[in-house]
Amino acid sequence: MTDTAQGHASSTGISNVKLGMWAFLGSECLLFGGLISTYMLYRGRVTGGPRPSQIFDIPFTSVSSFVLLMSSLTMVLAVSAAHKDDDRKTNLWLTVTALLGATFVGGQVYEFTAFYKEGLGFSTSLFGSSFYTLTGFHGVHVTVGIIMLMSLVGILKRSSVPGKKAEVVEMIGLYWHFVDIVWIIIFTLVYLIPV
Amino acid sequence: MAIIERPAPTVPAIVTPTTTYGSLKRPVSATGWRSWVFTVDHKKLGIMYGATAMFFFIIGGVEALLIRLQLAAPNGKVLNADLYNQMFTMHATTMVFLFVMPMAAGFANYFVPLQIGARDVAFPRLNAFGFWALLFGGIFLNLAWFLGGAADGGWFMYAPNSGPVFSPSNGVDFWALGLQIAGIASLTGAINLIITVLNMRAPGMSLMKMPIFTWMITVVQFLLLFAIPVITVALFLLSFQRNFGARFFDVAAGADPLLWQHLFWIFGHPEVYVLILPSFGIVSEVLPVFSRKPLFGYPFVVFSGAAIGFVGWGVWAHHMFASGLGPVSVAVFSLTTMAIAVPTGVKIINWTLTMWGGKLWFTTAMKFAIGLIVLFTVGGLSGVTHAVAPSDTQQTDTYYIVAHFHYVLFGGAVLGIFSGFYYWWPKVFGKMLNEKLGSWNFWLMVIGLNLTFGPMHILGLQGQPRRMYQWTEARAGEGFFNLAFWNLIASIGSFVLAVGILMFLINVLITARNPQKAPLDPWNARSLEWMTTNPPKEHNFDVVPTVHHLDDFFHQKYEEDPVTHTMKQVRTAEEIMAEQERNADKHIHMPSPSYWPIVLAFGLPVITFGLIYSHLISVIGGVIVLFAAYGWALESSTAPDSDFETNTPGTGLDKVASNHD
Numbered sequence: 001m002t003d004t005a006q007g008h009a010s011s012t013g014i015s016n017v018k019l020g021m022w023a024f025l026g027s028e029c030l031l032f033g034g035l036i037s038t039y040m041l042y043r044g045r046v047t048g049g050p051r052p053s054q055i056f057d058i059p060f061t062s063v064s065s066f067v068l069l070m071s072s073l074t075m076v077l078a079v080s081a082a083h084k085d086d087d088r089k090t091n092l093w094l095t096v097t098a099l100l101g102a103t104f105v106g107g108q109v110y111e112f113t114a115f116y117k118e119g120l121g122f123s124t125s126l127f128g129s130s131f132y133t134l135t136g137f138h139g140v141h142v143t144v145g146i147i148m149l150m151s152l153v154g155i156l157k158r159s160s161v162p163g164k165k166a167e168v169v170e171m172i173g174l175y176w177h178f179v180d181i182v183w184i185i186i187f188t189l190v191y192l193i194p195v
Numbered sequence: 196m197a198i199i200e201r202p203a204p205t206v207p208a209i210v211t212p213t214t215t216y217g218s219l220k221r222p223v224s225a226t227g228w229r230s231w232v233f234t235v236d237h238k239k240l241g242i243m244y245g246a247t248a249m250f251f252f253i254i255g256g257v258e259a260l261l262i263r264l265q266l267a268a269p270n271g272k273v274l275n276a277d278l279y280n281q282m283f284t285m286h287a288t289t290m291v292f293l294f295v296m297p298m299a300a301g302f303a304n305y306f307v308p309l310q311i312g313a314r315d316v317a318f319p320r321l322n323a324f325g326f327w328a329l330l331f332g333g334i335f336l337n338l339a340w341f342l343g344g345a346a347d348g349g350w351f352m353y354a355p356n357s358g359p360v361f362s363p364s365n366g367v368d369f370w371a372l373g374l375q376i377a378g379i380a381s382l383t384g385a386i387n388l389i390i391t392v393l394n395m396r397a398p399g400m401s402l403m404k405m406p407i408f409t410w411m412i413t414v415v416q417f418l419l420l421f422a423i424p425v426i427t428v429a430l431f432l433l434s435f436q437r438n439f440g441a442r443f444f445d446v447a448a449g450a451d452p453l454l455w456q457h458l459f460w461i462f463g464h465p466e467v468y469v470l471i472l473p474s475f476g477i478v479s480e481v482l483p484v485f486s487r488k489p490l491f492g493y494p495f496v497v498f499s500g501a502a503i504g505f506v507g508w509g510v511w512a513h514h515m516f517a518s519g520l521g522p523v524s525v526a527v528f529s530l531t532t533m534a535i536a537v538p539t540g541v542k543i544i545n546w547t548l549t550m551w552g553g554k555l556w557f558t559t560a561m562k563f564a565i566g567l568i569v570l571f572t573v574g575g576l577s578g579v580t581h582a583v584a585p586s587d588t589q590q591t592d593t594y595y596i597v598a599h600f601h602y603v604l605f606g607g608a609v610l611g612i613f614s615g616f617y618y619w620w621p622k623v624f625g626k627m628l629n630e631k632l633g634s635w636n637f638w639l640m641v642i643g644l645n646l647t648f649g650p651m652h653i654l655g656l657q658g659q660p661r662r663m664y665q666w667t668e669a670r671a672g673e674g675f676f677n678l679a680f681w682n683l684i685a686s687i688g689s690f691v692l693a694v695g696i697l698m699f700l701i702n703v704l705i706t707a708r709n710p711q712k713a714p715l716d717p718w719n720a721r722s723l724e725w726m727t728t729n730p731p732k733e734h735n736f737d738v739v740p741t742v743h744h745l746d747d748f749f750h751q752k753y754e755e756d757p758v759t760h761t762m763k764q765v766r767t768a769e770e771i772m773a774e775q776e777r778n779a780d781k782h783i784h785m786p787s788p789s790y791w792p793i794v795l796a797f798g799l800p801v802i803t804f805g806l807i808y809s810h811l812i813s814v815i816g817g818v819i820v821l822f823a824a825y826g827w828a829l830e831s832s833t834a835p836d837s838d839f840e841t842n843t844p845g846t847g848l849d850k851v852a853s854n855h856d
Contacts, residue, residue: 010394016317019394023386027420034428034458038443045449122441126448129441133432155829 021171025178032137032182036189039134042126044195049124052131052195055115064107065187068142071100072180075173082169090169091153097176098149101142108139131190138186141179148172221830222788233788235319236733240326241305242623247330248298254337255289256696258282260689263647267686269668269679279664280347281366285337287350288370291470292377293333295608299473300329300384302615303412305623307388309724309731310406312397312740317390318383319786320827325384327796332376335800339369346370349662351463351514352433354444354455359437365807368437371430372803378423378430379799385419388412397723399742403497406722406746407490410497411476414504418465418472421508426462429455438806453518460511468507470604471571472500474611475542478564481618482546483746484718485561486553492545493745499538499545506535516584517591525584532582536575543572558718559633563614566641570606574599577652592662595655601648613640613699620706621713625729629709632702639695646688650681716768721749726771737779789830795823 010016043052078093112132120128152172156165222233231239262282265271274282308316316322339345346366348357357367392413396405405413433455435441442448444455483490490496512520512528520528546568555561577599581587590596613636620628657676659666671678713729726748727736744750751771753762798819805813 011396012393014394016390016394020318020386020390023389023420027382027386027424029424030421031424031427034425038428038432038454038458041451041454042443047448122435122439126442126445126450129435129443133435133441151825151828 015167017167017171018174021174025174028178028182032185035130035134035137036186039130039190042130043190045126047125049119049121049128050115052127052190055118055120056191057111057114058191060107061111061187061191064104064111065183067100067107068104068180068183071097071104072177074100075176079166079170079173082166085166087156090165091156094149094153094156094169098146098153101146101149101176105139105142105146108135134186134190138179138183141182145172145176145179148175222790230788232793233323233790235315235323235786235788235792237304237308237316237319237322238623238731238733238735240322241301241303243326244297244301244304244329247326247333248294248296248301251289251293251297251333252696255286255294256693258286258289260693262286263686263689265664266666266682268683269666269671271665274664276664277344277347280349280662281340281345283662284347284349284352284366284370285340285345288336288346288374289333290604291350291466292374293329293336295470295604295612296377296381297329297333298612299412299415299470300325300381302408302473302477302612302619303384303388303415306619306724307391307409307412308395309727309735310409310722311392311395311400312723312736312742313391313395314735314739314783315786316387317394318387320789320792321383321387323789323792324796325380325387327793328376328380328383328799331796331800332373332380335376335803336369336373339364339366339373342369351459352455353459354433354436354452355446355450357433357437357455358444368434368807371434371437372806373800375427375430375434376799376803378427381419382423385416385423388416389420392416397740397742400747403494404742404745404747406724407479407493407496408473408476408722411472411479411500414500415469415472418469418504418507422462422465422469425458426466429458429462432458434806453515456515456518457511460514461508463514464511465504465507467600467603468503470608471611472503474567474608474615475500477611477615477618478546478567479542480722481560481564481614482549484618484720485556485558485564486550487556487719488549488553489721489746489749490545491548491551495541496545499541502538503535506531506538510535513581513584513587516587529582529584533579536579536582539575543568543575558617559628559630559637560614560617560718562634562637563610563617566637567607567610567614570602570610570641570644574602574604574606578603590655592660593655594651594659594661597661598648598651598655601644601651605644605648610640613637616699618718619724621717621729622724623730624706625713626706626709626711627713627717628706629702632698632705636695636698636702639691639698641695643688643690643692643695647685647692648688650685650688654678654681654685715772719752721746723748725768726751726775728772734783734785737775739780789827791823791827791830795820795827798823 010019012019046052074093074097078090078097081089081093112135120131122128122132149172152169222229231243234240261274262279265273265279265282304316304322308314337345342365344364344366346352346362346369347364348362348367348370352367352370356362392405392409402410432441432443436443436445442450444450444452446452479490479496509531510528512524513532516525516528546564550565577595581590581596581599617628617633620626653676657672657678659678659682666678666682668679715729716725718725723740723742724731726740740747748768748771752764752766752768754765755761756763798816801816801819802813803816805811805816
């Protein structure tokens with residue numbers, strides 16, 4: 001009676017797992033809302049160390065943002081293949097999505113290292129603390145997403161995924177798209193709007 | 196009402212797991228401690244939530260008594276200033292996060308699936324995880340008492356006072372990280388109950404046919420869903436500042452101390468509705484049953500609850516009137532605060548009119564419900580005085596505020612919870628609580644709470660500040676407004692209150708020893724949770740009910756006489772039960788017990804413990820969490836068909852599965 005993935009009717013017609021993921025993402029909006037508000041309050045408050053405009057490398061971050069957005073496309077292809085029960089293509093696109101995500105995280109690691117060398121540490125200024133916290137939280141979300149994608153590939157190979165395969169792929173897809181959309185907001189507010 | 200003996204029903208199937216999932220075999224015990232520790236049954240988890248909450252209620256109560264002992268006489272010597280700070284911080288934290296919230300979660304877990312005609316919640320393992328995370332988070336919070344002192348910054352933990360400079364012990368770290376864990380528990384619980392209510396209602400139960408308690412719980416879960424992440428952010432900022440050198444609340448670096456206050460109260464004000472709305476739901480169930488009338492204006496009660504849920508997001512800054520927000524903000528938040536009194540007033544009117552013209556039956560549950568209406572109204576009215584900013588500025592940080600929120604939280608939330616105890620005890624444990632002791636319980640609590648919190652209005656208006664660990668005779672004042680007199684009365688009252696609660700605990704013990712079983716439908720109740728045995732079977736209903744009316748159980752028992760237009764009883768609860776048992780579903784697959792929820796939850800305090808002491812321990816915690824997460828993901832929540840064996844009645848197997856108490 002509890003597992004709609006196993007064919008029981010639900011009152012809304014949407015499965016429990018998918019609706020559960022939507023609810024979770026609703027909650028995540030407020031989490032990023034709080035972090036973004038903190039950053040917006042503190043982004044101009046630099047008592048020591050570099051200012052935002054002195055360290056941001058917009059072309060570099062634009063490229064890594066583009067890579068992340070493309071991963072949403074490959075995620076859609078993975079969900080589509082999963083709905084067609086095409087295991088080979090599902091695995092392929094999930095792996096590509098994870099690789100694109102990893103490229104983005106790699107870019108973020110590089111960026112953090114570069115900023116640190118230019119004198120922006122976590123404790124340097126309010127700008128530093130709030131910048132690393134906001135983008136770090138986003139990076140952790142992408143990393144968790146990559147772990148989920150790769151685990152899914154592994155589980156699909158053993159074909160021991162509980163519930164409907166396409167359902168699980170779609171659920172992780174929802175999470176992935178959400179993380180991408182949040183990045184669009186962060187990129188705009190943090191990098192593109194001058195202080 | 197006669198107690199009828201029914202033959203033990205045949206349970207369709209039981210689980211004998213043979214297959215290995217993840218890394219461990221499924222737990223199978225249906226008896227003993229394992230049947231509790233690895234359970235995913237929403238009813239067992241509801242009881243466990245309740246027991247945990249009661250345990251923390253006693254701890255929080257002892258803390259309160261120590262506070263009142265300290266303040267009973269001038270120059271109190273019971274606690275020193277430092278310990279006093281820890282005491283009021285942990286008293287509030289315990290009562291809010293570890294008593295009222297888990298108790299409401301317990302009621303919600305137990306009764307929401309029953310009220311909507313479901314056999315369990317949407318995510319049974321997540322449900323178990325939520326409980327264990329709460330328990331471990333609560334224990335973690337209180338560990339600080341033994342490891343250098345508990346948190347001492349007040350339950351709102353205002354920055355920068357909560358920074359390492361002013362609060363050097365690890366107490367605030369334990370507090371912030373412990374609440375993080377409890378927050379995860381609330382968040383998973385909220386997602387679970389929202390999906391349960393949205394997706395698992397019995398056929399025919401539209402949203403506007405849902406019992407009012409389920410409605411109020413749903414509103415609460417939405418509040419939690421959106422409020423918890425905000426406190427999560429605030430707690431992260433605080434932890435990062437204390438443990439990793441971030442500057443968020445460092446005024447020297449240009450930080451704005453109001454950032455914490457805003458984040459905290461954006462969470463904190465919805466939180467107060469999280470505390471009160473479950474009790475509103477409980478009394479909205481109790482009042483109609485004991486007035487023998489339907490709830491007056493059901494849609495109004497539903498929508499006023501939802502309105503409180505919306506407007507509750509727009510009033511937070513009334514906690515900050517004294518912080519210099521500027522005249523526009525103050526005016527706006529004054530108006531919204533006055534506005535939120537309207538839907539609350541609507542509820543009070545609906546409850547009063549439910550009783551109006553009804554045949555009132557003054558059981559203990561009913562007395563507590565009426566107590567809530569009266570005492571919550573007192574607290575609500577003093578709340579409206581806080582909406583008037585000039586008056587609030589005068590009252591800020593005085594005992595007047597303490598009086599206000601104890602009237603709404605004790606007079607409101609706690610009396611509602613006790614009403615729920617007396618009303619639903621026969622449903623959960625199959626036995627009636629003693630009504631005579633219940634009466635003592637009620638009157639001692641009501642007298643005690645008025646003696647304790649009533650005088651605080653006077654103390655506060657005379658200017659006695661909150662959180663002051665001593666007061667002196669020299670400044671106590673004269674005559675009617677003498678602080679010494681009213682402080683003593685408040686302290687005596689707190690012990691009367693404690694005796695009242697002791698009466699409840701004695702009542703529980705006596706009831707547990709009493710062999711007499713409760714009748715099937717002791718209160719002639721109205722909603723679906725009463726349409727099953729006491730206590731309910733593991734699968735709740737032999738047949739998933741089809742719902743045609745609001746208060747469907749009542750409408751199955753009673754039909755309107757076409758001539759006189761009065762309700763006439765056409766069937767008894769026993770007949771309805773017997774019919775269900777005749778048509779029992781043959782194959783019911785219940786979610787199977789699991790090791791993973793408790794293992795995953797255990798990893799969390801290990802991580803947080805490591806954040807305070809050694810990051811190596813955090814790594815171990817992380818490995819536990821990861822290991823459990825994979826085990827969880829690889830295990831399907833219901834054991835597959837091959838694991839089910841149809842049992843033959845009389846072999847003893849059916850006993851294992853049906854032994855639910």
